[in-house]
Amino acid sequence: MLSGIVQLFYPRVCAGCGGMLSENEQQVCRACLASFDRFPDAASADGAIQEVFRRNQPRSEDICRAWSLYRFHKNDRLQTVIHTMKYGGSYRLGTLFGRLLADMIDDDFPEEPVTCIVPVPLHRLKKIERTYNQSEILAESMGNVLCKNVRTDLVVRKRYTGPQAGLTLQERRGNVDNAFMVVSDRIPEAVLLVDDVMTTGSTAAAVVRSLRSAGVRIIMLATIALAS
Numbered sequence: 001m002l003s004g005i006v007q008l009f010y011p012r013v014c015a016g017c018g019g020m021l022s023e024n025e026q027q028v029c030r031a032c033l034a035s036f037d038r039f040p041d042a043a044s045a046d047g048a049i050q051e052v053f054r055r056n057q058p059r060s061e062d063i064c065r066a067w068s069l070y071r072f073h074k075n076d077r078l079q080t081v082i083h084t085m086k087y088g089g090s091y092r093l094g095t096l097f098g099r100l101l102a103d104m105i106d107d108d109f110p111e112e113p114v115t116c117i118v119p120v121p122l123h124r125l126k127k128i129e130r131t132y133n134q135s136e137i138l139a140e141s142m143g144n145v146l147c148k149n150v151r152t153d154l155v156v157r158k159r160y161t162g163p164q165a166g167l168t169l170q171e172r173r174g175n176v177d178n179a180f181m182v183v184s185d186r187i188p189e190a191v192l193l194v195d196d197v198m199t200t201g202s203t204a205a206a207v208v209r210s211l212r213s214a215g216v217r218i219i220m221l222a223t224i225a226l227a228s
């Protein structure tokens with residue numbers, strides 16, 4: 001009865017196609033999820049991400065392992081869904097993708113121990129504007145499944161940067177260069193870094209550099225989608 005009333009006022013619709021969700025679907029309908037270009041396995045996702053790093057970021061050796069659920073294509077439904085997750089106030093989408101990512105990682109965890117999960121931080125003013133950091137929601141969801149601590153106190157974004165979209169590789173690098181700083185003296189041994197989408201890897205590489213210079217030895221990366 002109560003859920004019927006809630007349904008009436010807050011209809012559960014798919015963030016991809018706008019269709020009504022059935023009772024056992026959450027945030028995104030089964031047809032939309034199936035339409036996303038999913039990596040066949042963890043190894044091929046790792047290979048694709050490492051290749052992007054080798055091509056665009058000279059410090060690719062810094063990431064020992066990487067996971068991604070999907071390949072991101074312009075104008076597919078995944079783009080709509082991720083846009084809604086970042087700007088549309090739908091933090092629950094982050095929980096959904098965090099769970100899917102954690103399942104992928106759980107089946108494939110490498111020898112190296114992950115001490116904690118670190119979301120790519122937003123500048124504090126941008127977090128106020130958007131009200132939440134989508135990477136933090138992802139990280140928390142993953143932390144719950146993988147039973148790992150999420151550290152949001154480790155690294156901050158000290159520069160307020162414009163969006164990366166629409167910039168060239170050089171501009172992307174310049175935009176995030178020295179944008180991050182490690183501010184805690186509790187330095188973990190191994191970090192699983194979490195970002196929503198990776199394009200050239202410039203943002204991830206900038207965070208990795210700051211973690212490295214603070215003494216983090218092992219860095220892994222997880223992202224919902226690889227856009228390349």
Ligand SMILES: [Zn+2]
Binds near residue numbers: 017029
């Ligand atoms: Zn749908």
